[in-house]
Amino acid sequence: MPSPCISLKDDFLMAPIRLTCVAGARPNFMKVAALLEAFRGRERFAPRLVHTGQHFSPDMSRVFFEELELPQPDAYLGIAGGSHAVQTAEVMKAIEIEFTERRPDLLVVVGDVNSTVAATLVASKLGIRVAHVEAGLRSFDRDMPEEINRLVTDVLSDHLFVSEPSGVQNLRAEGIPEERIFLVGNVMIDTLLRFRERAAESSILEQLSIAVGGYAVVTLHRPSNVDDPGRLGELIAMLKRVAEKLTVVFPVHPRTRQQAEQAGLTMDGLLCVPPLGYLDFLRLQSQARLVLTDSGGIQEETTILGVPCLTLRENTERPITIEQGTNKLVGTNPAAVLEAVTEVLAGSPPTQQTPALWDGHAAERIADILQRLTASPVPRSTNAQQRSSEPQA
Numbered sequence: 001m002p003s004p005c006i007s008l009k010d011d012f013l014m015a016p017i018r019l020t021c022v023a024g025a026r027p028n029f030m031k032v033a034a035l036l037e038a039f040r041g042r043e044r045f046a047p048r049l050v051h052t053g054q055h056f057s058p059d060m061s062r063v064f065f066e067e068l069e070l071p072q073p074d075a076y077l078g079i080a081g082g083s084h085a086v087q088t089a090e091v092m093k094a095i096e097i098e099f100t101e102r103r104p105d106l107l108v109v110v111g112d113v114n115s116t117v118a119a120t121l122v123a124s125k126l127g128i129r130v131a132h133v134e135a136g137l138r139s140f141d142r143d144m145p146e147e148i149n150r151l152v153t154d155v156l157s158d159h160l161f162v163s164e165p166s167g168v169q170n171l172r173a174e175g176i177p178e179e180r181i182f183l184v185g186n187v188m189i190d191t192l193l194r195f196r197e198r199a200a201e202s203s204i205l206e207q208l209s210i211a212v213g214g215y216a217v218v219t220l221h222r223p224s225n226v227d228d229p230g231r232l233g234e235l236i237a238m239l240k241r242v243a244e245k246l247t248v249v250f251p252v253h254p255r256t257r258q259q260a261e262q263a264g265l266t267m268d269g270l271l272c273v274p275p276l277g278y279l280d281f282l283r284l285q286s287q288a289r290l291v292l293t294d295s296g297g298i299q300e301e302t303t304i305l306g307v308p309c310l311t312l313r314e315n316t317e318r319p320i321t322i323e324q325g326t327n328k329l330v331g332t333n334p335a336a337v338l339e340a341v342t343e344v345l346a347g348s349p350p351t352q353q354t355p356a357l358w359d360g361h362a363a364e365r366i367a368d369i370l371q372r373l374t375a376s377p378v379p380r381s382t383n384a385q386q387r388s389s390e391p392q393a
């Protein structure tokens with residue numbers, strides 16, 4: 001008997017969607033871990049993981065692949081180091097070849113790093129649909145390289161997946177059409193909740209000879225805090241004052257280490273360690289008396305862990321961590337930070353609410369929505385055609 005005739009349309013509908021996820025820097029890996037887990041469970045998607053190489057040291061990259069059970073990247077672009085322009089341009093050059101050869105139906109990017117904006121720019125001009133996860137966050141501070149990356153990525157994305165309500169408001173205010181915006185929750189928290197029990201088995205506290213609740217954790221890497229030797233020197237001096245009150249554990253980011261070494265700044269009095277793996281760092285954060293940080297993701301993680309977080313910045317793109325979480329913006333004035341530390345040490349543990357949809361299922365929601373959105377055939381050139389027919393400013 002002849003096999004039933006399959007029309008072109010049926011054939012398209014049955015073919016899996018070729019979906020490329022791009023990750024480049026440390027905070028991307030926990031986000032793509034949640035997304036790939038959700039995509040791999042569905043026949044509709046044929047996911048491919050591309051690692052740009054922006055973060056390349058074993059302790060900034062490989063350890064996350066091992067601990068988060070991420071598959072080996074299908075492609076590794078090997079773009080490491082360089083200025084922002086060089087890094088972005090090199091990722092663009094290499095990823096254009098990847099996209100041209102592989103012809104994905106959809107690009108999924110996360111966060112706000114240089115690799116995110118580079119991949120988005122290239123996909124957008126090749127007419128590949130772009131989904132941005134963690135869209136809409138705004139610090140309104142264009143001195144932050146990440147803010148530029150967020151703005152450019154969002155304006156070029158077709159599907160914008162947002163982690164907190166402020167992101168929806170920001171995108172609406174920027175004129176992004178409503179049908180592109182989806183409030184889905186936080187994929188970084190999906191990974192935290194998935195690995196929390198495993199992290200409880202980490203022996204990092206014993207290795208560092210520190211007691212539950214008896215130490216502060218510090219992370220610093222923002223260019224605005226670490227690239228100016230004067231500012232970095234002041235911050236380190238302030239941390240040494242905190243260390244007079246309780247142990248300060250400082251996993252030092254490569255950027256910060258390089259800048260401190262060049263400026264001849266010593267960190268005696270602080271318990272400095274290399275960047276930690278995911279499970280060790282999660283355990284360290286969860287048992288800390290307080291966290292001092294300029295990271296975005298850590299503001300979110302401490303919100304869920306219920307640990308007081310003092311953010312050493314003048315602004316945050318994640319206001320929900322202040323409104324509902326345990327985060328407080330304290331700036332970088334040493335006296336103000338020390339006062340805030342004293343207040344935390346004198347006070348009772350903070351009360352915390354879990355933001356809506358930070359429930360461990362954000363990646364599943366994204367997969368559901370993408371499955372629905374890709375249910376009808378969309379010619380690959382649609383986006384490019386659509387954009388060129390939109391009114392020009």
Ligand code: UD1
Pocket residue numbers: 025026027054055056057058060061080081082112113114115145146221253254255258296
């Ligand atoms: C990048 C992201 C930032 C993110 C941070 C998390 C941008 C604009 N910034 O900042 O949003 O919060 O990652 O870590 O994309 N280096 C190493 N080993 C590594 C990685 C980097 O030695 O594995 C060195 C680089 O060569 C460079 C410096 O550290 O000299 C900074 O790395 P870079 O990727 O430029 O930016 P980050 O400061 O890490």
